[in-house]
Amino acid sequence: MELASGLARLGTETAFEVLARAKALEAEGREIIHLQIGEPDFDTPAHIVEAGVKALRDGLTHYCPAPGLPVLREAAADYLSRTRGVVIEPSRVLVAPGAKPFLFFGVLATCEPGDEVIYPNPGFPIYESVIRFAGATPVPLPLREENGFAFTAADLAERLTPRTKLVILNSPANPTGGVVPATVNAEIAALLAEHPCFVLTDEVYSEIAYDDVHDSIASYDGLIEKTILLDGFSKTFAMTGWRLGYAAVPEQLVEPLTRLFINCHSCAPPATQMAGVAALTGPMDDVRAMIEEFRVRRELIVDGLNALPGISCVKPAGAFYAFPNISETGLTARVLQDRLLTEVGVALLAGTAFGEHGEGYLRVSYANSQDNLRAALGLMHGLLERTAG
Numbered sequence: 522m523e524l525a526s527g528l529a530r531l532g533t534e535t536a537f538e539v540l541a542r543a544k545a546l547e548a549e550g551r552e553i554i555h556l557q558i559g560e561p562d563f564d565t566p567a568h569i570v571e572a573g574v575k576a577l578r579d580g581l582t583h584y585c586p587a588p589g590l591p592v593l594r595e596a597a598a599d600y601l602s603r604t605r606g607v608v609i610e611p612s613r614v615l616v617a618p619g620a621k622p623f624l625f626f627g628v629l630a631t632c633e634p635g636d637e638v639i640y641p642n643p644g645f646p647i648y649e650s651v652i653r654f655a656g657a658t659p660v661p662l663p664l665r666e667e668n669g670f671a672f673t674a675a676d677l678a679e680r681l682t683p684r685t686k687l688v689i690l691n692s693p694a695n696p697t698g699g700v701v702p703a704t705v706n707a708e709i710a711a712l713l714a715e716h717p718c719f720v721l722t723d724e725v726y727s728e729i730a731y732d733d734v735h736d737s738i739a740s741y742d743g744l745i746e747k748t749i750l751l752d753g754f755s756k757t758f759a760m761t762g763w764r765l766g767y768a769a770v771p772e773q774l775v776e777p778l779t780r781l782f783i784n785c786h787s788c789a790p791p792a793t794q795m796a797g798v799a800a801l802t803g804p805m806d807d808v809r810a811m812i813e814e815f816r817v818r819r820e821l822i823v824d825g826l827n828a829l830p831g832i833s834c835v836k837p838a839g840a841f842y843a844f845p846n847i848s849e850t851g852l853t854a855r856v857l858q859d860r861l862l863t864e865v866g867v868a869l870l871a872g873t874a875f876g877e878h879g880e881g882y883l884r885v886s887y888a889n890s891q892d893n894l895r896a897a898l899g900l901m902h903g904l905l906e907r908t909a910g
């Protein structure tokens with residue numbers, strides 16, 4: 522039987538494929554160090570788990586309103602207003618099982634054939650996948666190492682056309698760890714405020730910025746009305762498996778997105794949402810401790826990568842990824858990814874898993890212990906020396 526032709530336009534996330542290959546090798550008895558995973562290696566803070574368990578015991582095991590529990594929408598509106606410096610009404614906040622549904626449905630609700638969507642490349646692969654699935658035209662915005670893996674207002678201006686329907690931004694960024702500086706955000710915001718398009722700012726790494734306080738494009742004049750301001754629980758609160766995310770969306774999108782949710786998942790599980798309330802309103806000590814540990818590991822991994830033959834690595838300003846340049850090794854990103862996995866048991870991702878502008882790079886997630894990072898660097902050193910020799 523033939524499947525729907527549209528499926529050919531839907532991409533995937535290579536991280537899951539590499540994870541499966543690494544698990545298969547482990548099943549054969551091989552030891553693998555996992556640096557391919559985009560999730561904190563910390564447990565969800567105890568007070569958040571308790572809130573979720575209590576909610577289950579209290580009987581929150583039924584359907585709940587599709588846009589989210591009012592108490593979580595209020596907590597999220599308060600958190601977003603506080604951290605982004607703009608007034609966000611709870612009625613404009615929606616809750617979903619993860620940040621990903623906002624990417625999928627956000628694009629499906631706004632874009633169709635004939636529309637262009639500007640998105641970061643290298644970038645989270647789901648952006649390009651969903652743009653293509655919607656039948657719209659992806660317009661990559663290249664992130665360059667020399668700009669600290671950010672882009673300039675001129676780069677964006679060159680790509681804005683009357684057909685641009687949506688601009689996707691992501692700072693701090695996956696896979697590069699790059700952060701768009703406030704000076705650049707101000708210029709971009711001026712351009713976007715004038716252009717008749719939607720903006721989707723994916724800020725799931727907003728709390729994991731090492732140098733400056735997070736600067737959101739949504740804070741600038743005229744932006745919040747046209748912007749899907751997306752945040753989540755997976756990264757900040759080490760809650761990837763709970764599946765919970767939220768966004769402040771333009772008024773016009775509240776009802777259509779809610780309708781898409783009703784057609785798909787009905788609602789995010791209410792007990793999980795109560796855990797989310799505890800996360801947003803409770804103490805941030807565990808989160809701060811996690812970020813301080815990431816900061817130490819960032820030094821370790823960046824120094825270690827820079828000491829490897831043929832590799833250079835700029836210091837990422839956010840998230841928990843390093844994006845080393847491997848062009849001097851003479852190997853393609855995909856070949857090096859595969860050889861590191863099969864020959865020395867280090868699982869990480871080729872930069873090309875994040876788009877064509879990722880060639881010449883690897884993505885290393887440092888959400889792993891300092892001991893494992895040191896061991897992985899040693900194994901990488903061995904392979905690269907053999908390759909060079």
Ligand SMILES: Cc1ncc(COP(=O)(O)O)c(C=O)c1O
Pocket residue numbers: 559618619620621622645691694695723725753754755761765766
């Ligand atoms: C940039 C970016 N956006 C969104 C997501 C999805 O997050 P969630 O687990 O909340 O769906 C990820 C996860 O890797 C990500 O890196």
